[in-house]
Amino acid sequence: MRLSPDQLVFWQHGFFKLNGTLVFTWALMALLAIGSKLITRQLSVDLTRARWQSLLEIIVTGIATQIEEVGLRHPRKYIGFFGTLFLFVALAALCTVFPGYEPPTASLSTTAALAICVFVAVPVFGIADQGVGGYLKTYLEPTIIMLPFNLISEASRTLALAVRLFGNMMSGAMIIGILLTITPFLFPIVMTVLGLLTGVVQAYIFSILAAVYIAAATRPRATTPAASPAT
């Protein structure tokens, strides 16, 4: 049994390899990009519009609203990052209904890559909002003694993000695989439905946590939220 789609290797040449994670990721990327291109090809600015356009507008405005509710004042500046994060993770989880598909988010490499992206995005957005000095000063608050703890916090929450998403996605796929061998009919269906739900919830949680981290980096310390959402 494969624990990760990384283990499904199609081609390898030294350090370079073509595994299942990359292939499924490219498939999801193609699906998202081509679908978006097709839907947004003929957008209507009138009061009447197509159903697909309405669906996308609902999703986009929903993401923007969530970003704003987290505390980021200009959601359009961050919607490209968080929206892609959410849609990729959610679609990776939803596609588990297709036989033979393995979510790339069930690979710790993918979740680590996403966590690294968040880890990089936090200082990038923070510096863009407050400047280099303003952002670095947040590591010295409330006192300079807190500098090591703040650095540990940055590293640990990145690791927590990666492991959390990986654990949830991998465990869901693993449970379905195990139940398929034990009770081939009833339980896998129930668990698949449950997996869809938990996959979307994990996508939401991952995106919201990333937004909270960035919001904490782009705002003064005094106005940051008192506590972060927990899984």
Place this chain on the structure above:
Amino acid sequence: MIDWFTVCAQVINFVILAWLMKRFLFKPILAAIDARETLIAGELSAATSKQAAAESGRLAFEKKAGDFDQQRAALLSKATTDATVWREKMLADARQAADDLSAERRDALAAESKSIADAVGRRARQEVFAIARRTLNDLGGVSVQACIVDAFCRRVRATPGPTRARLGEALSSGSIPAVVRTAVELPAEGRAAVQQSLNETFAADVPLRYETVPALIGGIELVAGGHKVVWSIDEYLCSLEKGIAEVFGRKSVSAPDPVTATLGAAEGK
């Protein structure tokens, strides 16, 4: 567990996917939403403008309607007043016309009545004179003219003192001869009698000129220097005329000549 090549590739994949999604999904969708919001805002603004214009138009219309009502009321009031004035004027004119017509009819009736009365009086005098002439002629062959001359001569002789003095002065001082008027031409005997009575009364030779005036019917009058001596049956016929006038409802009778009346009244006594 972690394949670092895959991690690097996934990071690159995610960056590419983020760019693709921003390029093909978020940017167009947000642009469409913005365009729609702009469109709706424009329509709302246009609707607000139209509503304001409609409100302004409604207020203007209400003001015009109010002004129109006031003008209509003013015109109606003026028309009512004019009609009332015109009606009063027309009624006054109608009353005046009716009064004028009534007065005209009354005058015409009075004139007609007077004319009838005059005609009757004239006819009565003619008839009375004719009856008297026939009667006197039948009874003793006496001429009425001779009797009238005789009566005139008696009246001249019986003229009272002051009147006689004024008349004598007029007859003697005037270079124009005194005029004797009769209804028919006076015969020579009559003229002689008249001349004689005047010469005797005023002790002078009075020059006379004779004229014929048919309207006198039965009488003689002497006119000299603004004075007049008359004998006529008119005064007797006045009572007859009065009686006739009473029959026609006349209130008054035309008064006779002052001198004649005076002399006539004296003669009657």
